[in-house]
Amino acid sequence: MGRTVVAGNWKMNHGPRDAEAFARALRLPHNPELEVILFPPALSLSALEQALAERDFSVSLRLGVQNIHWEESGAFTGEQSAPMVAQTGATHVLVGHSERRQIFGETDDDTRRKLAVAAAVGLIPVLCVGETLEEREGGRLEEVLRRQVEGALDSASTREALSENGGFLLAYEPVWAIGTGETATPDDASHAHGLLRKMLQDRLGSDSVDPRRVPILYGGSVKPGNAAELLEGADVDGVLVGGASLEPDSFQRIAEAAG
Ligand code: PGA
Secondary structure: OOOEEEEEEOOOOOOHHHHHHHHHHOOOOOOOOEEEEEEOOHHHHHHHHHHHHOOOOOOEEEEEEOOOEOOOOOOOOOOOEHHHHHOOOOOEEEEOOHHHHHHOOOOHHHHHHHHHHHHHHOOEEEEEEOOOHHHHHOOOHHHHHHHHHHHHOOOHHHHHHHHHOOOOEEEEOOHHHOOOOOOOOHHHHHHHHHHHHHHHHHHHOOOOOOHHHOOEEEEOOOOOOOHHHHHOOOOOOEEEEOHHHOOHHHHHHHHHHOO
């Protein structure tokens, strides 16, 4: 896989003014093989997009949102839909992030429906999967990842829409490593990524997105100090960074580690 993806998930941080300040301060390496994707809060997307447009980066820089509803429109106060997001500058969307699953009770079925609606409007989803500590210690890593990947990609029409619209990304985010300071070892990450690549091969088959071309990102307490080592792992095509993506300087250092 050629490109390395460095994605930043700001979660519920950085309003429009903070996003502008981030864009002004951001420095990124000259690396044609690097793809950077930022996931600000939806409220800050337009301010970030405009402020970034005034900068001149030599890397591919994309924007995404952190969540969508599974319906295209309707009486769902406080929610945002995939067709609405498609009218903005966002090209990507996180689907099934563990905080959505754990805190907001999203199920595998919700994730499946969100992936479907994202694919239908041409957004590129980043499907997030990962096991809890209890599941890991119970020896259920493979079973949990398989359930999450196969459940999300269950529908042939979703798989078709994804292949037509530029594919998707997978993010392996062990729940016990998110925001905890605990990081999977490079070997843990490579092992899980190898399992995921195999699952993609089993699930996608030959008529769909080429499973070898689906970038698999690692997420969970990625920092400037551990990013290079994690990125060296087999089948680790990039990183999804939470806390350490909030400061331009630490995000820049992670992007440099990808080079
Ligand atoms: P973290 O979050 O880097 O703060 O652990 C990662 C994520 O949730 O995507």
